[in-house]
Amino acid sequence: MRVRRFCATFGALAIASVSIIAGPAGAASAEQSERCPEGYVCFWTExxxxxxxxxxxxxxxxxxxxxxxxxxxxxxxxxxxxxDFYRDASCGSYLYTLAPGEQNTTVRVHSWQ
Known part of the structure; x- marks a missing residue:
């Protein structure tokens, strides 16, 4: 029983550590998107x-x-x-449209118009 208790305790501590290190979900996204000035379209490499x-x-x-x-x-x-944002460099492979104030943080973009 000692092994199970240790594993359960260690697992709970590991989860708590990840939550503390990562911080609240979306906090980094909101902070970074605020760096984009009004009237601009901003891109991040990652x-x-x-x-x-x-x-x-x-x-x-x-x-x-x-x-x-x-x-x-x-x-x-x-x-x-x-x-509009595209998967290729010639605006031929449509991915999505972002209205003013919208963002996308997961899909690779190569061109836009």
Whole structure:
């Protein structure tokens, strides 16, 4: 019985440690997306607003643009218009549309318009 009690206690401590280290869900995402200035579309090289951030101020209206650095893992639309995002570099393989204030933190983007 000692082995089971140790495993249960160790498991509970491990879960608690992960929760403390990771912090509340969404906290990092909200903090990072707030770095995106109003009127910009912002890209991060990795998912969940991590890695390097690139910003586009008042983007040209719906011209196909390749994401700097080949692709982005997170996108935040802080512009006043909706934008379409694509899997390829020529805006041919549609992924999704982000309305103003929307974000995507999990799908790789290569171009947008």
């Amino acid at each position: 998912g969940n607003f991590t890695g390097n951030m690139t910003v586009y101020e008042n983007p040209a209206h719906h011209n196909c643009t390749v994401v700097e650095g080949i692709s982005a893992g997170s996108v935040y639309n802080n512009d006043d218009q909706a934008w």
